[in-house]
Amino acid sequence: MPKITLENIQKKFGKNTVLDGIDLELGEGEFTVLVGPSGCGKTTLLRLIAGLDQVSAGKILIGDRDVTRLEPRERDIAMVFQNYALYPHMSVYENMSFGLKARGVDAGEVKRRVIQVAEMLGIEILLNRKPKELSGGQQQRVAIGRAVVRDPSLFLFDEPLSNLDAKLRTEMRTELLKLHRELHATTVYVTHDQEEAMSMGDRIVVLNDGVIQQRGTPRDIYFHPVNLLVAGFIGSPSMNMLHGKISGDRFASLDGAIVVETKNLPDGDVILGIRPEDIHQPADLTAEQHGCVLNCRIDVIELLGARAIITLIVVGVELRAVIEERYLKGISEGSDLIVVFDPDRFHFFDAVTGRRLNRDRFDEEQGIDG
Amino acid sequence: MERFQHLRGRTSNLFLESLLIVALAVVLFPFVWIFVTSLKPPDLVAVPDVWIFEISGINWRNVLLESNIPQNIINSLVVGVVTVLIALAVGCPAAYSFSRFKSSAATRFSILAAEMMPPAIMILPIFLLLYQLSLIDTLWGVILAHLTFVIPVVTWFLIGFFDEVPRELEDQAMIDGCTHFQAFYKVILPVVRPGLAAAAIFGFVLSWNDMFYALILTGGESKTLPVAIAGFWTFRGVEMGKMAVAILIAIVPVLIVSFFVQKHLVRGLGGGAVKY
Amino acid sequence: MQKPDLSLQYRLMLPLAVVLLAVMAYPLIFSAWISLHDYRLTRLTDVQFRGWQNYLGLIENQQFWTAITNTMTFVVGAVSMEFVLGFSLALLLHRVRRFQNFYRAILLSPMFITPIAVGLMFRFLLNIQLGVIPHYLDKIGIYVDWFGIDLALFSLMLIDTWQWTPFMLLMLLAGLESLPKAPFEAARVDGASPWLIFRRITLPMMRPVILVALIIRGLDAFKVFEYVYAITRGGPGDSTETILFHIYKVGFRFFRMGEAASMAYVLIVITLILVTALYWSMKRR
Ligand SMILES: Nc1ncnc2c1ncn2[C@@H]1O[C@H](COP(=O)(O)OP(=O)(O)O)[C@@H](O)[C@H]1O
Numbered sequence A: 001m002p003k004i005t006l007e008n009i010q011k012k013f014g015k016n017t018v019l020d021g022i023d024l025e026l027g028e029g030e031f032t033v034l035v036g037p038s039g040c041g042k043t044t045l046l047r048l049i050a051g052l053d054q055v056s057a058g059k060i061l062i063g064d065r066d067v068t069r070l071e072p073r074e075r076d077i078a079m080v081f082q083n084y085a086l087y088p089h090m091s092v093y094e095n096m097s098f099g100l101k102a103r104g105v106d107a108g109e110v111k112r113r114v115i116q117v118a119e120m121l122g123i124e125i126l127l128n129r130k131p132k133e134l135s136g137g138q139q140q141r142v143a144i145g146r147a148v149v150r151d152p153s154l155f156l157f158d159e160p161l162s163n164l165d166a167k168l169r170t171e172m173r174t175e176l177l178k179l180h181r182e183l184h185a186t187t188v189y190v191t192h193d194q195e196e197a198m199s200m201g202d203r204i205v206v207l208n209d210g211v212i213q214q215r216g217t218p219r220d221i222y223f224h225p226v227n228l229l230v231a232g233f234i235g236s237p238s239m240n241m242l243h244g245k246i247s248g249d250r251f252a253s254l255d256g257a258i259v260v261e262t263k264n265l266p267d268g269d270v271i272l273g274i275r276p277e278d279i280h281q282p283a284d285l286t287a288e289q290h291g292c293v294l295n296c297r298i299d300v301i302e303l304l305g306a307r308a309i310i311t312l313i314v315v316g317v318e319l320r321a322v323i324e325e326r327y328l329k330g331i332s333e334g335s336d337l338i339v340v341f342d343p344d345r346f347h348f349f350d351a352v353t354g355r356r357l358n359r360d361r362f363d364e365e366q367g368i369d370g
Numbered sequence B: 001m002e003r004f005q006h007l008r009g010r011t012s013n014l015f016l017e018s019l020l021i022v023a024l025a026v027v028l029f030p031f032v033w034i035f036v037t038s039l040k041p042p043d044l045v046a047v048p049d050v051w052i053f054e055i056s057g058i059n060w061r062n063v064l065l066e067s068n069i070p071q072n073i074i075n076s077l078v079v080g081v082v083t084v085l086i087a088l089a090v091g092c093p094a095a096y097s098f099s100r101f102k103s104s105a106a107t108r109f110s111i112l113a114a115e116m117m118p119p120a121i122m123i124l125p126i127f128l129l130l131y132q133l134s135l136i137d138t139l140w141g142v143i144l145a146h147l148t149f150v151i152p153v154v155t156w157f158l159i160g161f162f163d164e165v166p167r168e169l170e171d172q173a174m175i176d177g178c179t180h181f182q183a184f185y186k187v188i189l190p191v192v193r194p195g196l197a198a199a200a201i202f203g204f205v206l207s208w209n210d211m212f213y214a215l216i217l218t219g220g221e222s223k224t225l226p227v228a229i230a231g232f233w234t235f236r237g238v239e240m241g242k243m244a245v246a247i248l249i250a251i252v253p254v255l256i257v258s259f260f261v262q263k264h265l266v267r268g269l270g271g272g273a274v275k276y
Numbered sequence C: 001m002q003k004p005d006l007s008l009q010y011r012l013m014l015p016l017a018v019v020l021l022a023v024m025a026y027p028l029i030f031s032a033w034i035s036l037h038d039y040r041l042t043r044l045t046d047v048q049f050r051g052w053q054n055y056l057g058l059i060e061n062q063q064f065w066t067a068i069t070n071t072m073t074f075v076v077g078a079v080s081m082e083f084v085l086g087f088s089l090a091l092l093l094h095r096v097r098r099f100q101n102f103y104r105a106i107l108l109s110p111m112f113i114t115p116i117a118v119g120l121m122f123r124f125l126l127n128i129q130l131g132v133i134p135h136y137l138d139k140i141g142i143y144v145d146w147f148g149i150d151l152a153l154f155s156l157m158l159i160d161t162w163q164w165t166p167f168m169l170l171m172l173l174a175g176l177e178s179l180p181k182a183p184f185e186a187a188r189v190d191g192a193s194p195w196l197i198f199r200r201i202t203l204p205m206m207r208p209v210i211l212v213a214l215i216i217r218g219l220d221a222f223k224v225f226e227y228v229y230a231i232t233r234g235g236p237g238d239s240t241e242t243i244l245f246h247i248y249k250v251g252f253r254f255f256r257m258g259e260a261a262s263m264a265y266v267l268i269v270i271t272l273i274l275v276t277a278l279y280w281s282m283k284r285r
């Protein structure tokens, strides 16, 4: 049975509907990442789960306990806020023990647990400091420690890494995952960073405009985005989108630059999505995968290290491609380049509804409605 | 400041500092004069020259040992402290409520409007009420009158301080097991303690400095210090020396505490309009 | 924002509401009632209803209008001087980094002390026979009667300026310090002159702070009483009779409380207009 169940959650602020019809089930011990652009309602959803705000409609269950109308303190959850929300007037030790004391845990037990968790996170030498004497990364650890020490039935993280610098962020990412492996606590982790989402989640839930767009494993979401929004949001650099038409099992882009065969797709206006990673050099693919060959002009080359992002121009259309650094030899901005695509990696979307059109084995299994 | 660097230069800075020193002198001169006057023996007080004097403690002795001023000081202290305590007790929860629950700008503003009320409108009915209750010439009357301006100021002040506490702090406390009210007094109140102190001091100074209400509502035993000072209206030398002492007693403590609250004042006064 | 906490919201406000109702709403209503009666402290058993008579009487009450005019002159004069001086000092302090805290602490000090003390200090400092300042001015051949009929109101403005310029300084300095740096740097890179930067960047960005400071100070200056009480008691003639002092005189010297209350209500209307102006100027931000 699922640990947390959200049934048809709706949240309005005045007339403004921020969340609309959220259904979600989180399994025991699962690490779910909730990802979406800023302002899409992620924080609002977490606050609803925590009980800090009240739902306008819908139900929240923890186990089979209906907590929809319960106060935060009655829900047995812990939350790590984006700004950490450490109590500035208390020492690290007091911060970590506050929740236990408020729940009436006896002093000896409080001490034992705080010290154990502090050791686990490597912050035992900080216990007597005040939050303002800590670096950002240390504050982050204390905030996490304060949540862990409570041993709650659910962890909520609201963009906990977004205030850290890039290096620390990747380190903490790994550490959080290790921690999760150790504790096996049910967790909802919110981020607006799709890369973070891809690298951390057992399951990813993509939220946009207060509606769940897609849920699945990172692979599902990357390879089978159900609509334009998800396709555009996941992946960096983001997916190339080409407007075109399908008629008689042939797709042609509006400018005629790209023409490919299609199978089992209805006629009509569509958008073809091609991930920059799916644009290859001829040598990379076997001849039978060469579904489409294009001759392009290189507009810009951005070297990232082992790989480079190149912006290509075909008949006035811009395409972004990621290629390996070794292919850069002998090409330069302004020169021509031949690229090939694997048609199996094409994503077709309805130009009007934005929904994904191509169905494959995966889509059938998921029962996703093409 | 870097942004005015183009103006910078040793000479211009020296010039600007000398302007500041002139301003400093204008501000300090009356203080120096009143201090000097308090030390002059009565027969020299009436001589305008600042530098002609001999030091004498007679004024201080007269005021502290043989006048009513000590009683007036106690009155002022009692009125100020009681007024501020009441103002904090009712203003603090209300300010938190104003800050946290989206109160309309107009409700918030009514607090400021209350503070801006001309005392003339309050004094007549307050006087008549106290008259009927036989509370004229008691400290309770003055406290009641002072509440009319100290409560709004303290509340307005505290709203600004509560606004600066991130909301997540009490969210965290509630998740940690507190009720909202517990989160307020266990977490938020300790966090705004400097603000509470500043508001209390400022409220106290306002009460301590008021003469208008106290003049009308007190007469004999219950006179506050400013009313007593106002009594030194004559030019007689004896009185002037004593007046100087009384004035110093009234202003020195306030000047000292004011140094501690200066940097909080803007936040409080501006009520969010000015960020410091 | 949280529905179930609505009760907490109001529970927390309840004490304030009760006390304010007791100490403010009651007096406001009572004095409205008084203002409609011939209410004299000397004739409490014989209080006559007069309707709008007290208010209508004000229209022809020369002393009342003199007091209003004096107060207006005082407010405009004093607040303008305070603003100009306060802004200059704020700009000065903002630039001079050395000993800044020391300068500021001293320069702000007058605003914390009781106005009656300020009034009395200046009464004696400026007194024509005994005062230190006229004494020294006399030595360099300047003879000024600070509290004579021509200068008295102006002298009171000067005293107000001495005490309250610090308030302007406090607000405006805080305003200056909270301004973002980027626009100034951009303007400097663009080669704007200091004067242009001041006029086109500093002033517009300071507008909200300036408005708040001006209006708070303006409203406060309306309540001027202590200097008048300490120094001139309205004289010479009625040249320094301000509105609060006039109300005090009518109500507590002549005991004509009905008339005093009607004046107070007119004052409230003026105040409310100014407070509303403050409200809008802050809201527009
Ligand atoms: N207390 C509130 N009152 C009104 N609107 C709010 C409130 N909290 C959030 N919103 C609105 O809800 C939307 C979602 O906000 P939020 O959940 O914070 O987004 P995210 O965390 O995904 O960036 C935003 O448009 C925001 O303006």
Ligand SMILES: [Mg+2]
Pocket (backbone or CB within 6 Å): A042, A043, A044, A159
């Ligand atoms: Mg958020």
